[in-house]
Amino acid sequence: MYKKYFEKLSDIKVPEKLVEETVMMARDKNEAKGLSDETRRSGYSFRYLGTAALAACLAGVFMLTVFFGADKSSWQGEKKENSFIITANAMEAQNLGVDVSDTVIGAYAGESAGSWAMYENFEKTSEEVPAYFQSYCLNSFNIEGEGIESVTFRANAKGTYFAISPDGYYSSDTLPQTSQAERFTDMSLSNSAYSAEELLTYQDGLSYGEIYCDTFTYHNKDDRDFINLCNKLEFVVEGDSKYPEQAACLKKLWIYEEEIISEKAEGIPSGEKLGNLYLELAEASDELQELVLKDATVDVVVNFSDGSSETKTLLMGLLSGENGKWLTISMK
Amino acid sequence: MKFGTDKNETNKRNTLIEKAIRKYADTIYRIAYQYTGNFSDAQDIFQEVALTLVTANPPFEDEHYLRNWICRVTINKCKNLKKYRLLHIFEPLDENVAANVRESDCLSDELLKLPKKYRTVLYLFYFEEFSIEEISNILGINPNTVGSQLRRGRERLRKIIEEGEDNCV
Numbered sequence: 001m002y003k004k005y006f007e008k009l010s011d012i013k014v015p016e017k018l019v020e021e022t023v024m025m026a027r028d029k030n031e032a033k034g035l036s037d038e039t040r041r042s043g044y045s046f047r048y049l050g051t052a053a054l055a056a057c058l059a060g061v062f063m064l065t066v067f068f069g070a071d072k073s074s075w076q077g078e079k080k081e082n083s084f085i086i087t088a089n090a091m092e093a094q095n096l097g098v099d100v101s102d103t104v105i106g107a108y109a110g111e112s113a114g115s116w117a118m119y120e121n122f123e124k125t126s127e128e129v130p131a132y133f134q135s136y137c138l139n140s141f142n143i144e145g146e147g148i149e150s151v152t153f154r155a156n157a158k159g160t161y162f163a164i165s166p167d168g169y170y171s172s173d174t175l176p177q178t179s180q181a182e183r184f185t186d187m188s189l190s191n192s193a194y195s196a197e198e199l200l201t202y203q204d205g206l207s208y209g210e211i212y213c214d215t216f217t218y219h220n221k222d223d224r225d226f227i228n229l230c231n232k233l234e235f236v237v238e239g240d241s242k243y244p245e246q247a248a249c250l251k252k253l254w255i256y257e258e259e260i261i262s263e264k265a266e267g268i269p270s271g272e273k274l275g276n277l278y279l280e281l282a283e284a285s286d287e288l289q290e291l292v293l294k295d296a297t298v299d300v301v302v303n304f305s306d307g308s309s310e311t312k313t314l315l316m317g318l319l320s321g322e323n324g325k326w327l328t329i330s331m332k
Numbered sequence: 333m334k335f336g337t338d339k340n341e342t343n344k345r346n347t348l349i350e351k352a353i354r355k356y357a358d359t360i361y362r363i364a365y366q367y368t369g370n371f372s373d374a375q376d377i378f379q380e381v382a383l384t385l386v387t388a389n390p391p392f393e394d395e396h397y398l399r400n401w402i403c404r405v406t407i408n409k410c411k412n413l414k415k416y417r418l419l420h421i422f423e424p425l426d427e428n429v430a431a432n433v434r435e436s437d438c439l440s441d442e443l444l445k446l447p448k449k450y451r452t453v454l455y456l457f458y459f460e461e462f463s464i465e466e467i468s469n470i471l472g473i474n475p476n477t478v479g480s481q482l483r484r485g486r487e488r489l490r491k492i493i494e495e496g497e498d499n500c501v
Contacts, residue, residue: 006459026349026383027350030345
Protein backbone atom coordinates (compact mmCIF):
# COMPACT_ATOMS: atom_id res chain seq x y z
CA MET A 1 0.00 0.00 0.00
CA TYR A 2 2.93 2.38 0.70
CA LYS A 3 4.49 1.90 -2.70
CA LYS A 4 1.80 3.96 -4.40
CA TYR A 5 2.89 7.09 -2.51
CA PHE A 6 6.18 6.96 -4.37
CA GLU A 7 4.68 6.41 -7.80
CA LYS A 8 4.55 10.11 -8.63
CA LEU A 9 8.33 10.14 -8.46
CA SER A 10 8.45 8.10 -11.68
CA ASP A 11 7.55 11.31 -13.50
CA ILE A 12 10.75 12.93 -12.34
CA LYS A 13 13.39 12.78 -15.00
CA VAL A 14 16.61 14.72 -15.46
CA PRO A 15 16.31 17.29 -18.23
CA GLU A 16 17.99 15.84 -21.32
CA LYS A 17 20.01 19.00 -21.81
CA LEU A 18 21.48 18.65 -18.34
CA VAL A 19 22.45 15.03 -19.01
CA GLU A 20 24.24 16.02 -22.22
CA GLU A 21 26.00 18.89 -20.48
CA THR A 22 27.07 16.61 -17.63
CA VAL A 23 28.35 13.91 -19.99
CA MET A 24 30.49 16.56 -21.72
CA MET A 25 31.81 17.82 -18.38
CA ALA A 26 32.63 14.27 -17.26
CA ARG A 27 34.38 13.57 -20.56
CA ASP A 28 36.51 16.72 -20.27
CA LYS A 29 37.38 15.91 -16.71
CA ASN A 30 38.30 12.32 -17.59
CA GLU A 31 40.50 13.46 -20.44
CA ALA A 32 42.23 16.00 -18.21
CA LYS A 33 42.69 13.28 -15.63
CA GLY A 34 44.17 10.95 -18.26
CA LEU A 35 46.71 13.62 -19.25
CA SER A 36 47.72 14.34 -15.69
CA ASP A 37 48.18 10.60 -14.99
CA GLU A 38 50.38 10.32 -18.04
CA THR A 39 52.55 13.23 -16.97
CA ARG A 40 52.92 11.63 -13.59
CA ARG A 41 53.85 8.26 -15.06
CA SER A 42 56.41 9.81 -17.43
CA GLY A 43 58.21 11.24 -14.43
CA TYR A 44 58.04 14.86 -15.59
CA SER A 45 56.66 16.10 -12.35
CA PHE A 46 59.33 15.46 -9.74
CA ARG A 47 57.71 17.93 -7.41
CA TYR A 48 54.54 15.87 -7.51
CA LEU A 49 56.48 12.67 -6.86
CA GLY A 50 58.20 14.27 -3.88
CA THR A 51 54.86 15.38 -2.51
CA ALA A 52 53.36 11.96 -3.14
CA ALA A 53 56.23 10.24 -1.32
CA LEU A 54 55.84 12.62 1.62
CA ALA A 55 52.10 12.04 1.63
CA ALA A 56 52.67 8.28 1.59
CA CYS A 57 55.05 8.54 4.57
CA LEU A 58 52.55 10.67 6.46
CA ALA A 59 49.77 8.23 5.59
CA GLY A 60 51.96 5.39 6.91
CA VAL A 61 52.55 7.25 10.18
CA PHE A 62 48.83 7.98 10.38
CA MET A 63 47.95 4.31 9.80
CA LEU A 64 50.39 3.25 12.54
CA THR A 65 48.87 5.84 14.85
CA VAL A 66 45.37 4.55 14.13
CA PHE A 67 46.55 0.96 14.53
CA PHE A 68 48.08 1.58 17.93
CA GLY A 69 45.16 3.69 19.08
CA ALA A 70 44.80 6.99 20.86
CA ASP A 71 45.13 5.67 24.36
CA LYS A 72 48.41 6.79 25.90
CA SER A 73 49.08 3.43 27.52
CA SER A 74 49.43 1.80 24.12
CA TRP A 75 52.20 4.23 23.19
CA GLN A 76 54.01 4.03 26.47
CA GLY A 77 53.99 0.25 26.61
CA GLU A 78 52.17 0.25 29.91
CA LYS A 79 49.78 -2.46 28.89
CA LYS A 80 50.06 -5.17 31.48
CA GLU A 81 48.43 -8.56 31.79
CA ASN A 82 44.74 -8.35 32.57
CA SER A 83 44.42 -4.86 31.32
CA PHE A 84 42.50 -3.46 28.41
CA ILE A 85 42.52 -0.38 26.27
CA ILE A 86 39.66 1.40 24.55
CA THR A 87 40.20 3.00 21.18
CA ALA A 88 37.83 4.81 18.87
CA ASN A 89 37.92 7.15 15.91
CA ALA A 90 39.77 10.17 17.37
CA MET A 91 42.32 10.37 14.58
CA GLU A 92 39.64 10.19 11.92
CA ALA A 93 37.64 12.89 13.72
CA GLN A 94 40.69 15.13 13.90
CA ASN A 95 40.93 14.96 10.14
CA LEU A 96 37.34 16.17 10.00
CA GLY A 97 38.18 19.31 11.94
CA VAL A 98 37.37 18.27 15.52
CA ASP A 99 40.01 19.61 17.86
CA VAL A 100 40.48 16.49 19.95
CA SER A 101 42.64 16.63 23.06
CA ASP A 102 44.84 13.86 24.47
CA THR A 103 41.99 12.41 26.45
CA VAL A 104 39.39 12.36 23.65
CA ILE A 105 39.29 8.92 22.06
CA GLY A 106 36.27 9.30 19.80
CA ALA A 107 34.09 11.91 18.11
CA TYR A 108 30.84 11.25 16.28
CA ALA A 109 28.93 13.65 14.04
CA GLY A 110 25.97 15.38 15.66
CA GLU A 111 22.88 16.99 14.16
CA SER A 112 24.60 20.22 13.21
CA ALA A 113 27.48 18.26 11.68
CA GLY A 114 25.19 16.37 9.36
CA SER A 115 23.95 13.46 11.42
CA TRP A 116 20.26 12.71 11.75
CA ALA A 117 18.17 13.29 14.83
CA MET A 118 14.59 12.29 15.28
CA TYR A 119 12.11 14.84 16.44
CA GLU A 120 9.14 12.62 16.80
CA ASN A 121 6.63 15.40 16.49
CA PHE A 122 3.94 12.99 15.39
CA GLU A 123 3.81 11.87 18.99
CA LYS A 124 3.85 15.36 20.41
CA THR A 125 1.86 15.87 23.54
CA SER A 126 -0.91 18.38 24.13
CA GLU A 127 1.76 20.73 25.56
CA GLU A 128 3.29 20.75 22.09
CA VAL A 129 6.46 19.03 23.23
CA PRO A 130 7.97 16.45 20.90
CA ALA A 131 9.76 13.31 21.95
CA TYR A 132 13.38 13.67 20.91
CA PHE A 133 16.28 11.36 20.57
CA GLN A 134 19.47 11.15 18.62
CA SER A 135 21.50 8.01 18.24
CA TYR A 136 25.19 7.83 17.40
CA CYS A 137 26.50 4.70 15.75
CA LEU A 138 29.80 4.10 17.58
CA ASN A 139 31.92 3.12 14.60
CA SER A 140 35.53 2.12 15.27
CA PHE A 141 34.84 1.68 18.96
CA ASN A 142 37.13 -1.10 20.13
CA ILE A 143 38.08 -2.92 23.31
CA GLU A 144 41.49 -4.52 23.19
CA GLY A 145 43.13 -6.87 25.69
CA GLU A 146 43.98 -10.48 26.42
CA GLY A 147 41.84 -12.94 28.34
CA ILE A 148 38.66 -10.87 28.14
CA GLU A 149 35.64 -12.93 29.14
CA SER A 150 32.98 -10.24 29.03
CA VAL A 151 32.53 -6.48 28.79
CA THR A 152 29.72 -4.65 30.55
CA PHE A 153 28.66 -1.20 29.35
CA ARG A 154 26.71 0.99 31.78
CA ALA A 155 25.28 4.43 30.90
CA ASN A 156 25.07 6.37 34.15
CA ALA A 157 23.18 9.55 33.22
CA LYS A 158 19.44 9.96 32.80
CA GLY A 159 18.50 10.36 29.17
CA THR A 160 21.44 8.32 27.91
CA TYR A 161 21.26 4.67 26.95
CA PHE A 162 22.31 2.20 24.30
CA ALA A 163 20.63 0.74 21.25
CA ILE A 164 22.13 -2.68 20.66
CA SER A 165 21.69 -5.35 18.01
CA PRO A 166 22.73 -8.71 19.39
CA ASP A 167 23.43 -11.66 17.13
CA GLY A 168 20.24 -13.50 16.40
CA TYR A 169 18.16 -10.36 16.70
CA TYR A 170 17.92 -9.76 13.02
CA SER A 171 16.64 -12.41 10.71
CA SER A 172 14.41 -12.92 7.74
CA ASP A 173 12.52 -15.67 9.54
CA THR A 174 9.55 -15.14 11.77
CA LEU A 175 10.36 -14.26 15.36
CA PRO A 176 11.29 -17.43 17.23
CA GLN A 177 9.12 -18.18 20.20
CA THR A 178 12.06 -18.21 22.58
CA SER A 179 13.18 -15.96 25.42
CA GLN A 180 15.81 -13.29 24.89
CA ALA A 181 18.40 -15.30 26.85
CA GLU A 182 17.98 -18.28 24.56
CA ARG A 183 17.93 -16.21 21.43
CA PHE A 184 21.04 -14.11 22.00
CA THR A 185 24.43 -15.64 22.23
CA ASP A 186 26.69 -12.62 22.42
CA MET A 187 24.90 -10.09 24.64
CA SER A 188 22.75 -10.11 27.75
CA LEU A 189 20.69 -7.50 29.53
CA SER A 190 20.76 -9.00 33.01
CA ASN A 191 21.91 -5.80 34.71
CA SER A 192 19.82 -3.25 32.87
CA ALA A 193 17.46 -1.13 34.92
CA TYR A 194 15.67 -0.12 31.76
CA SER A 195 15.14 -2.00 28.56
CA ALA A 196 12.77 -1.80 25.65
CA GLU A 197 12.55 -3.91 22.58
CA GLU A 198 11.67 -2.79 19.08
CA LEU A 199 11.47 -5.86 16.92
CA LEU A 200 8.65 -6.58 14.60
CA THR A 201 8.09 -9.01 11.81
CA TYR A 202 6.85 -7.08 8.83
CA GLN A 203 4.14 -8.13 6.43
CA ASP A 204 6.90 -8.68 3.91
CA GLY A 205 8.37 -11.33 6.22
CA LEU A 206 11.35 -9.38 7.55
CA SER A 207 12.16 -9.04 11.23
CA TYR A 208 14.30 -6.16 12.31
CA GLY A 209 14.79 -4.04 15.38
CA GLU A 210 16.90 -2.87 18.29
CA ILE A 211 17.02 -3.26 22.04
CA TYR A 212 17.29 -0.12 24.15
CA CYS A 213 18.98 -0.55 27.52
CA ASP A 214 21.13 1.36 29.99
CA THR A 215 23.36 -1.64 30.75
CA PHE A 216 24.35 -4.65 28.74
CA THR A 217 27.07 -7.26 28.76
CA TYR A 218 28.94 -8.48 25.73
CA HIS A 219 30.16 -12.08 26.09
CA ASN A 220 33.44 -12.68 24.32
CA LYS A 221 32.78 -16.31 23.47
CA ASP A 222 35.36 -16.43 20.68
CA ASP A 223 38.15 -15.23 23.01
CA ARG A 224 38.91 -12.31 20.77
CA ASP A 225 41.68 -9.89 21.81
CA PHE A 226 40.15 -7.15 19.71
CA ILE A 227 36.44 -6.52 20.17
CA ASN A 228 34.75 -4.20 17.73
CA LEU A 229 31.07 -3.50 18.35
CA CYS A 230 30.65 -0.89 15.64
CA ASN A 231 27.70 -2.51 13.91
CA LYS A 232 25.98 -3.50 17.10
CA LEU A 233 26.25 -0.47 19.32
CA GLU A 234 24.63 2.95 19.27
CA PHE A 235 24.67 5.58 21.99
CA VAL A 236 21.37 7.37 22.41
CA VAL A 237 20.65 10.82 23.85
CA GLU A 238 17.03 11.48 24.72
CA GLY A 239 15.32 14.64 25.95
CA ASP A 240 12.89 14.55 28.86
CA SER A 241 10.19 17.20 29.22
CA LYS A 242 10.00 16.55 32.97
CA TYR A 243 13.02 18.80 33.36
CA PRO A 244 12.10 22.46 32.71
CA GLU A 245 15.33 23.38 30.87
CA GLN A 246 14.99 20.38 28.54
CA ALA A 247 11.28 21.06 28.08
CA ALA A 248 12.15 24.59 26.88
CA CYS A 249 14.54 23.15 24.27
CA LEU A 250 12.00 20.55 23.17
CA LYS A 251 9.43 23.26 22.69
CA LYS A 252 11.85 25.25 20.54
CA LEU A 253 12.52 22.17 18.42
CA TRP A 254 8.80 21.69 17.94
CA ILE A 255 8.27 25.31 16.88
CA TYR A 256 11.20 25.36 14.43
CA GLU A 257 10.23 22.09 12.84
CA GLU A 258 6.62 23.18 12.45
CA GLU A 259 7.84 26.40 10.79
CA ILE A 260 10.13 24.45 8.43
CA ILE A 261 7.29 22.10 7.46
CA SER A 262 4.87 24.95 6.78
CA GLU A 263 7.53 26.94 4.93
CA LYS A 264 8.25 23.99 2.64
CA ALA A 265 4.62 23.04 2.21
CA GLU A 266 4.02 26.47 0.68
CA GLY A 267 6.29 25.28 -2.11
CA ILE A 268 8.62 28.26 -2.51
CA PRO A 269 10.79 28.39 0.59
CA SER A 270 12.79 31.54 1.16
CA GLY A 271 16.40 30.37 1.19
CA GLU A 272 17.50 32.72 3.92
CA LYS A 273 14.54 31.98 6.17
CA LEU A 274 14.87 28.23 5.74
CA GLY A 275 18.62 28.37 6.37
CA ASN A 276 18.05 30.31 9.57
CA LEU A 277 15.38 27.88 10.72
CA TYR A 278 17.70 24.91 10.17
CA LEU A 279 20.40 26.71 12.13
CA GLU A 280 18.00 27.43 15.01
CA LEU A 281 16.87 23.81 14.95
CA ALA A 282 20.43 22.50 15.13
CA GLU A 283 21.31 24.94 17.91
CA ALA A 284 18.28 23.88 19.97
CA SER A 285 19.24 20.25 19.37
CA ASP A 286 22.83 20.88 20.54
CA GLU A 287 21.59 22.83 23.55
CA LEU A 288 19.34 19.96 24.55
CA GLN A 289 22.09 17.41 24.16
CA GLU A 290 24.45 19.52 26.23
CA LEU A 291 21.88 19.48 29.03
CA VAL A 292 21.45 15.71 28.85
CA LEU A 293 25.17 15.04 28.54
CA LYS A 294 26.18 17.26 31.45
CA ASP A 295 28.35 14.98 33.65
CA ALA A 296 27.24 11.94 31.60
CA THR A 297 29.54 8.94 31.94
CA VAL A 298 29.67 5.37 30.70
CA ASP A 299 31.38 2.63 32.71
CA VAL A 300 33.15 -0.10 30.79
CA VAL A 301 33.76 -3.10 33.05
CA VAL A 302 35.89 -5.91 31.70
CA ASN A 303 35.84 -9.31 33.39
CA PHE A 304 38.88 -11.43 32.64
CA SER A 305 38.99 -15.19 32.41
CA ASP A 306 41.05 -15.46 35.62
CA GLY A 307 38.21 -13.88 37.59
CA SER A 308 39.70 -10.38 37.90
CA SER A 309 37.98 -7.28 36.56
CA GLU A 310 38.85 -3.71 35.64
CA THR A 311 36.64 -0.67 35.12
CA LYS A 312 37.28 2.38 32.97
CA THR A 313 34.98 5.36 32.89
CA LEU A 314 34.26 7.33 29.74
CA LEU A 315 33.07 10.92 29.77
CA MET A 316 30.46 11.73 27.14
CA GLY A 317 30.24 15.32 25.88
CA LEU A 318 29.83 17.68 22.96
CA LEU A 319 32.64 19.46 21.15
CA SER A 320 32.63 22.02 18.36
CA GLY A 321 34.18 21.00 15.06
CA GLU A 322 34.40 22.67 11.66
CA ASN A 323 30.95 21.46 10.74
CA GLY A 324 29.15 21.85 14.06
CA LYS A 325 28.89 19.90 17.28
CA TRP A 326 30.17 16.36 17.71
CA LEU A 327 29.56 13.80 20.42
CA THR A 328 32.89 13.10 22.08
CA ILE A 329 34.08 10.21 24.21
CA SER A 330 36.97 10.93 26.59
CA MET A 331 38.86 8.87 29.11
CA LYS A 332 38.14 10.05 32.65
CA MET B 333 38.34 -2.44 -13.73
CA LYS B 334 41.35 -0.16 -13.47
CA PHE B 335 42.40 1.90 -16.41
CA GLY B 336 45.72 2.81 -17.87
CA THR B 337 46.42 6.21 -19.28
CA ASP B 338 46.75 5.85 -23.03
CA LYS B 339 44.26 7.37 -25.45
CA ASN B 340 42.33 4.16 -26.10
CA GLU B 341 41.81 3.51 -22.46
CA THR B 342 40.71 7.09 -21.87
CA ASN B 343 38.15 6.65 -24.65
CA LYS B 344 36.99 3.33 -23.22
CA ARG B 345 36.63 4.92 -19.84
CA ASN B 346 34.72 7.84 -21.36
CA THR B 347 32.23 5.37 -22.83
CA LEU B 348 31.71 3.57 -19.53
CA ILE B 349 31.29 6.82 -17.60
CA GLU B 350 28.81 8.13 -20.17
CA LYS B 351 26.84 4.89 -20.07
CA ALA B 352 26.68 4.99 -16.27
CA ILE B 353 25.62 8.65 -16.23
CA ARG B 354 22.79 8.03 -18.71
CA LYS B 355 21.65 4.84 -17.02
CA TYR B 356 21.54 6.19 -13.46
CA ALA B 357 20.70 9.84 -14.18
CA ASP B 358 17.05 9.55 -13.12
CA THR B 359 17.87 7.46 -10.04
CA ILE B 360 20.41 10.02 -8.82
CA TYR B 361 18.05 12.87 -9.59
CA ARG B 362 15.08 11.28 -7.79
CA ILE B 363 17.06 10.41 -4.69
CA ALA B 364 18.48 13.93 -4.56
CA TYR B 365 15.06 15.46 -5.19
CA GLN B 366 13.21 13.50 -2.55
CA TYR B 367 16.04 14.32 -0.11
CA THR B 368 16.51 18.01 -0.85
CA GLY B 369 12.95 18.77 -1.93
CA ASN B 370 13.90 20.98 -4.84
CA PHE B 371 15.01 20.48 -8.42
CA SER B 372 17.78 23.05 -8.39
CA ASP B 373 19.69 21.21 -5.62
CA ALA B 374 18.90 17.87 -7.25
CA GLN B 375 20.51 19.08 -10.50
CA ASP B 376 23.66 20.23 -8.68
CA ILE B 377 23.91 16.90 -6.88
CA PHE B 378 23.39 14.98 -10.13
CA GLN B 379 26.35 16.81 -11.69
CA GLU B 380 28.53 16.32 -8.62
CA VAL B 381 27.82 12.58 -8.54
CA ALA B 382 28.57 12.32 -12.25
CA LEU B 383 31.94 14.01 -11.75
CA THR B 384 32.68 11.75 -8.79
CA LEU B 385 32.32 8.83 -11.21
CA VAL B 386 35.33 10.27 -13.02
CA THR B 387 37.50 10.91 -9.98
CA ALA B 388 36.63 7.88 -7.84
CA ASN B 389 36.80 5.28 -10.61
CA PRO B 390 34.32 2.72 -9.22
CA PRO B 391 34.23 -0.79 -10.73
CA PHE B 392 32.01 -0.18 -13.77
CA GLU B 393 31.79 -3.86 -14.65
CA ASP B 394 29.85 -4.77 -11.50
CA GLU B 395 26.38 -3.34 -12.16
CA HIS B 396 24.99 -4.28 -8.77
CA TYR B 397 27.90 -2.71 -6.90
CA LEU B 398 27.85 0.34 -9.15
CA ARG B 399 24.16 1.02 -8.47
CA ASN B 400 24.67 0.76 -4.69
CA TRP B 401 27.79 2.90 -4.93
CA ILE B 402 25.99 5.61 -6.89
CA CYS B 403 23.11 5.71 -4.40
CA ARG B 404 25.53 5.91 -1.49
CA VAL B 405 27.50 8.75 -3.08
CA THR B 406 24.25 10.59 -3.89
CA ILE B 407 23.03 10.37 -0.28
CA ASN B 408 26.42 11.55 0.98
CA LYS B 409 26.33 14.52 -1.37
CA CYS B 410 22.85 15.34 -0.08
CA LYS B 411 24.08 15.20 3.51
CA ASN B 412 27.03 17.44 2.63
CA LEU B 413 24.61 19.91 1.12
CA LYS B 414 22.64 19.88 4.36
CA LYS B 415 25.85 20.59 6.31
CA TYR B 416 26.62 23.41 3.91
CA ARG B 417 23.14 24.85 4.36
CA LEU B 418 23.55 24.80 8.12
CA LEU B 419 26.72 26.80 7.88
CA HIS B 420 25.90 29.21 5.09
CA ILE B 421 22.93 31.46 4.68
CA PHE B 422 21.99 31.10 1.06
CA GLU B 423 20.44 33.53 -1.36
CA PRO B 424 16.69 33.47 -1.93
CA LEU B 425 15.71 31.70 -5.13
CA ASP B 426 15.12 33.60 -8.29
CA GLU B 427 11.36 33.86 -8.88
CA ASN B 428 11.54 32.16 -12.27
CA VAL B 429 13.43 29.22 -10.82
CA ALA B 430 11.21 29.08 -7.78
CA ALA B 431 8.18 28.67 -9.97
CA ASN B 432 9.61 25.35 -11.14
CA VAL B 433 10.50 23.94 -7.76
CA ARG B 434 7.19 23.33 -6.07
CA GLU B 435 7.90 20.01 -4.47
CA SER B 436 4.19 19.49 -3.93
CA ASP B 437 3.93 19.04 -7.69
CA CYS B 438 5.83 15.80 -7.60
CA LEU B 439 5.60 14.56 -4.03
CA SER B 440 2.26 13.66 -2.53
CA ASP B 441 1.11 15.68 0.48
CA GLU B 442 1.54 12.63 2.67
CA LEU B 443 5.19 12.24 1.72
CA LEU B 444 5.79 15.95 2.15
CA LYS B 445 4.82 15.64 5.79
CA LEU B 446 7.18 12.75 6.32
CA PRO B 447 10.63 13.68 7.72
CA LYS B 448 13.46 13.24 5.23
CA LYS B 449 15.04 10.51 7.29
CA TYR B 450 12.03 8.22 6.88
CA ARG B 451 11.30 9.42 3.36
CA THR B 452 14.76 8.32 2.18
CA VAL B 453 14.55 4.85 3.73
CA LEU B 454 10.99 4.29 2.45
CA TYR B 455 11.96 5.59 -0.97
CA LEU B 456 14.96 3.25 -1.28
CA PHE B 457 12.86 0.31 -0.05
CA TYR B 458 9.67 0.83 -2.02
CA PHE B 459 10.74 2.73 -5.10
CA GLU B 460 14.29 1.56 -5.77
CA GLU B 461 13.46 -1.84 -4.24
CA PHE B 462 16.73 -2.18 -2.37
CA SER B 463 16.89 -4.77 0.41
CA ILE B 464 17.42 -3.68 4.01
CA GLU B 465 21.02 -4.92 3.83
CA GLU B 466 21.64 -2.81 0.74
CA ILE B 467 20.03 0.27 2.29
CA SER B 468 22.21 -0.29 5.32
CA ASN B 469 25.31 -0.19 3.12
CA ILE B 470 24.11 2.84 1.17
CA LEU B 471 23.25 4.91 4.24
CA GLY B 472 26.11 3.56 6.37
CA ILE B 473 23.84 2.53 9.21
CA ASN B 474 23.04 -0.72 10.95
CA PRO B 475 20.51 -2.97 9.16
CA ASN B 476 18.52 -3.10 12.38
CA THR B 477 18.37 0.68 12.42
CA VAL B 478 17.15 0.64 8.81
CA GLY B 479 14.46 -1.84 9.88
CA SER B 480 13.42 0.40 12.77
CA GLN B 481 13.32 3.47 10.54
CA LEU B 482 11.29 1.61 7.98
CA ARG B 483 8.82 0.60 10.64
CA ARG B 484 8.66 4.07 12.19
CA GLY B 485 8.38 5.63 8.75
CA ARG B 486 5.48 3.40 7.81
CA GLU B 487 3.75 4.05 11.13
CA ARG B 488 4.23 7.73 10.63
CA LEU B 489 2.95 7.60 7.06
CA ARG B 490 -0.06 5.57 8.18
CA LYS B 491 -0.88 8.19 10.83
CA ILE B 492 -0.52 10.97 8.29
CA ILE B 493 -2.83 9.13 5.90
CA GLU B 494 -5.39 8.50 8.65
CA GLU B 495 -5.28 12.13 9.79
CA GLY B 496 -5.80 13.18 6.18
CA GLU B 497 -8.84 10.94 5.88
CA ASP B 498 -10.26 12.33 9.15
CA ASN B 499 -9.79 15.87 7.88
CA CYS B 500 -11.61 14.99 4.67
CA VAL B 501 -14.67 13.93 6.64
